[in-house]
Amino acid sequence: MKRQMSKWLEEYRNAAEKKAMPILSFPGKTLIDAELDALVHSGRLQADCMEAVAKAFPQAAATVSLMDLSVEAEAFGSKIFFNNTEPPAVIDSIIETEEDVDALRVPEVGEGRTGECVEGIRLACEKITDRPVLAGIIGPFTLAGRLMDMSKTMIACRKKPDMLHKLLEKNTEFLIKYVLAMKAAGANGVVMAEPAAGLINPKFNRAFSLPYVEKIRAACEDDNFLFIYHNCGDTIPQLKDIPELTGIKAVHLGNAIDMEEALRILPERILAMGNLDPSNVFCLGTPELVAAETKAMMEKCGKYPNYAPSSGCDIPPATPMENVEAFYHAVEDFYKQK
Numbered sequence: 301m302k303r304q305m306s307k308w309l310e311e312y313r314n315a316a317e318k319k320a321m322p323i324l325s326f327p328g329k330t331l332i333d334a335e336l337d338a339l340v341h342s343g344r345l346q347a348d349c350m351e352a353v354a355k356a357f358p359q360a361a362a363t364v365s366l367m368d369l370s371v372e373a374e375a376f377g378s379k380i381f382f383n384n385t386e387p388p389a390v391i392d393s394i395i396e397t398e399e400d401v402d403a404l405r406v407p408e409v410g411e412g413r414t415g416e417c418v419e420g421i422r423l424a425c426e427k428i429t430d431r432p433v434l435a436g437i438i439g440p441f442t443l444a445g446r447l448m449d450m451s452k453t454m455i456a457c458r459k460k461p462d463m464l465h466k467l468l469e470k471n472t473e474f475l476i477k478y479v480l481a482m483k484a485a486g487a488n489g490v491v492m493a494e495p496a497a498g499l500i501n502p503k504f505n506r507a508f509s510l511p512y513v514e515k516i517r518a519a520c521e522d523d524n525f526l527f528i529y530h531n532c533g534d535t536i537p538q539l540k541d542i543p544e545l546t547g548i549k550a551v552h553l554g555n556a557i558d559m560e561e562a563l564r565i566l567p568e569r570i571l572a573m574g575n576l577d578p579s580n581v582f583c584l585g586t587p588e589l590v591a592a593e594t595k596a597m598m599e600k601c602g603k604y605p606n607y608a609p610s611s612g613c614d615i616p617p618a619t620p621m622e623n624v625e626a627f628y629h630a631v632e633d634f635y636k637q638k
Contacts, residue, residue: 302430303470304487305526308432312360313571313606317635319360320609320628323367323491323530323552323571325436326387326617327624328353336384336617340368341417350420351427356621357628360608361432364425365495367614369438372471372478373446375412376404378500385536387617393449398463404447406474409481425486432488434528436481440471441492442511447471450496457504464508476519489526491552493518495613498533498556505538506545514546521547525629528552528573532613539565555612559597563604572604575612576627583616587626594630602634 312318329339331352339345346366354362356497370380379391395401408419421435438446444467445453456464479490496559497509510626513529521527529542531556539562543546553574566572576582581593594609601607609631 301425301433301488301523303432304523305432305488306523308488309526309571312608313569317356318608320631321360321363322358322576322609322611323351323363323578323614323629324353324357324611324624325363325366325614327615327621328620329617330505330621331356336387337530338381340366340382340388341413341416343416343421343619344423346417346420347423347427350424350433354428354431356546357624358632359431359435359489362428363409363434363491365394366420367436367491368417369442369446369493369495371413371417372474373437375407375414376443376447377407378446387614390446391451393447395448395467398460401463401466401470404467404470406470409477412576414478414481418485421482421487423486432526433486433489434489434491434526435482435485436493437475437482438474439492439497439509440468440516440529441500441509442494442496442624443471443475444468444508445496451497453496455491455501457500457508457602461507468512472515475516479516479520483520483525488524489528490520491528491530493530493614493630494555495530495532497538498531498554502541505535506541510541510545516550517547521549526550530554530613532556534541536561536565543567543570552610553612555588559601559607560604560634563601563607568604568606568608571606571608573608573610577608578611578615578619582611582623582627583619585623587622589625591630594627595634598631598634602638
């Protein structure tokens with residue numbers, strides 16, 4: 301369903317009581333009784349999963365199709381390890397030398413599982429019409445870490461910057477095509493996961509991540525399509541560069557960061573979502589722990605008008621549904637008491 305997302309963002313940011321917007325995708329497999337391996341291979345199941353989550357919980361938006369950070373690397377030719385307990389993972393790097401980068405072919409949307417993910421968004425948009433539907437893609441620097449190996453990518457920032465820029469240009473070319481395909485399929489926005497940027501210092505982030513992120517954002521975002529930037533690193537020093545170097549209007553931050561400190565740094569015009577621990581609290585905790593930690597998070601951050609309650613990252617597949625329910629209830633209770 302087409303929406304004026306610039307207006308939606310303004311209304312959501314200005315709302316005195318905000319519906320929670322966790323990154324809740326993989327645990328939805330429980331609601332449709334699907335195996336994880338089947339879910340990551342089927343656009344139909346991904347749409348069914350998003351619909352089931354949307355029906356079960358009062359989300360502000362249906363987020364995201366799946367935060368599967370292997371999809372784009374697979375389209376470039378990476379080998380992927382699949383199982384039924386954890387999200388898919390890239391097995392080996394395919395980039396060793398600058399010659400490998402020169403020979404790397406930029407794939408078309410539809411190769412690997414990208415076609416299924418686009419189809420999942422198309423079907424989800426038919427099923428979910430009462431709130432925005434947000435797609436998910438990997439960020440350009442994080443994709444480089446999948447294709448080249450993360451440690452080698454970090455070394456390349458210092459020793460092989462020209463090679464790394466060549467790879468990032470190809471990544472960006474593909475990601476623009478991919479996100480525009482999601483947009484054409486009906487998505488109201490996209491969450492770009494760029495967690496690897498949290499591993500590098502601000503200087504390298506300004507050189508090797510943010511310019512390419514901004515190029516993708518500028519190519520896809522308009523009044524009807526929202527771009528959300530996700531970084532789950534301890535990135536306080538990097539936050540000042542976001543409003544200065546990009547047009548990003550919404551960020552999603554991980555639990556490694558002090559959320560209140562981030563809210564003090566970011567201008568009020570930028571919506572800041574986060575950041576309850578997805579593993580130790582959502583997945584491994586009890587409903588009582590989830591409720592207590594959510595209450596503490598809301599009491600600390602809920603006074604900031606541009607804050608939106610969310611998970612710190614994608615909630616793990618094995619997370620009990622009662623823990624997810626406890627999170628939503630705790631957010632609602634905070635606003636009722638307020």
